[in-house]
Amino acid sequence: RSTLFPYTTLFRSLADDFGIMVYNNPWFAGYELTEREIKMLVEEGVVDSIKCAHGEVDRVHNLKVSCGDTLTIMYGHDYNMIEGLFAGADGILTGFPAVFPKFTRMIYETCAVKKDVDGGREMIARLKPFLDFFYTYKTNDPHWLEIYKYCLNYQIGYAGVPRLPLGAVRPEAAKLIDGILKEMEDLL
Numbered sequence: 001r002s003t004l005f006p007y008t009t010l011f012r013s014l015a016d017d018f019g020i021m022v023y024n025n026p027w028f029a030g031y032e033l034t035e036r037e038i039k040m041l042v043e044e045g046v047v048d049s050i051k052c053a054h055g056e057v058d059r060v061h062n063l064k065v066s067c068g069d070t071l072t073i074m075y076g077h078d079y080n081m082i083e084g085l086f087a088g089a090d091g092i093l094t095g096f097p098a099v100f101p102k103f104t105r106m107i108y109e110t111c112a113v114k115k116d117v118d119g120g121r122e123m124i125a126r127l128k129p130f131l132d133f134f135y136t137y138k139t140n141d142p143h144w145l146e147i148y149k150y151c152l153n154y155q156i157g158y159a160g161v162p163r164l165p166l167g168a169v170r171p172e173a174a175k176l177i178d179g180i181l182k183e184m185e186d187l188l
Contacts, residue, residue, distance in 0.1 A: 020046060025053035025076065035059070039066045051076040057087040064088035079131060082120035085111035099148045103127070103187040126187060129180045142169040150174060154181050155188050 022041075026032035032054060033041075041047040052060050053076030060073055064087070074093035075084030081092055085108065097104040103123070111120040134147060142150075145162045150169045152159035154177070161168045169177065181188065 019048045021049040021051060021072075021074075022047050023051050023053065023076075025051070028053075035062050035066055038063060038071070042067045042071050048072060049074065051093050052084070052089070053077060055080060057083040057089075060084055060087040060089045078134070081107055082111050082117075082124055086115075086117065086120070095144070095148050099151045100188065103184070106187065123187075126184055129183065133176060133180055142173050147173075147177065150177055151181065154178065 022033060022038065023029060024033050024038075038047065038050060048070075049072035050063065051074045052063070055077045057075070057080055060075060063071060063073055072091075073089045074091050075081060075087075075089035076093050077084070078094045078096055081094075081096070081104075084092070089112075091112070092104055092108060107120065107123055110116050110123060134144065143162070143166050146166050146169045149159055149162055150173075168174075
């Protein structure tokens with residue numbers, strides 16, 4: 001049981017109390033577990049699931065080959081959802097299920113259950129205007145959370161606005177989002 005990185009001891013101590021899903025996101029966690037480290041923790045029974053949030057779907061495939069069904073893999077990026085599912089992810093764990101639950105379920109069923117590549121491409125094509133807007137505004141104006149809250153407000157009436165220092169989207173952005181969501185209403 002070699003320690004490949006300093007937090008494996010912490011994971012091991014927590015594993016006795018509850019199952020661990022690793023949030024493998026180098027941007028937010030400051031470290032990304034390697035395939036070897038994850039496999040070691042899975043074999044020891046320390047980790048049973050992972051959110052792959054690095055955007056590179058080949059890592060999903062590699063982990064499925066290394067760990068098989070002993071590791072539940074959730075794909076954690078809003079883009080490349082179909083690629084993550086076709087690479088072997090067991091599900092999607094992003095902001096999309098909270099904001100677009102019907103669409104996310106449809107994507108999962110199309111790609112993971114039916115294995116319908118063309119159907120998955122068609123669904124992502126329908127989502128492309130939203131993704132283009134969402135990633136164009138990665139400059140944080142509006143912030144991604146403001147966009148998601150606005151989408152919830154559009155669908156359910158009023159879900160509020162994010163806490164300060166964020167707030168409501170500006171009227172010009174709201175108008176753009178309204179047009180995009182109107183085109184995808186059957187997916188909402």
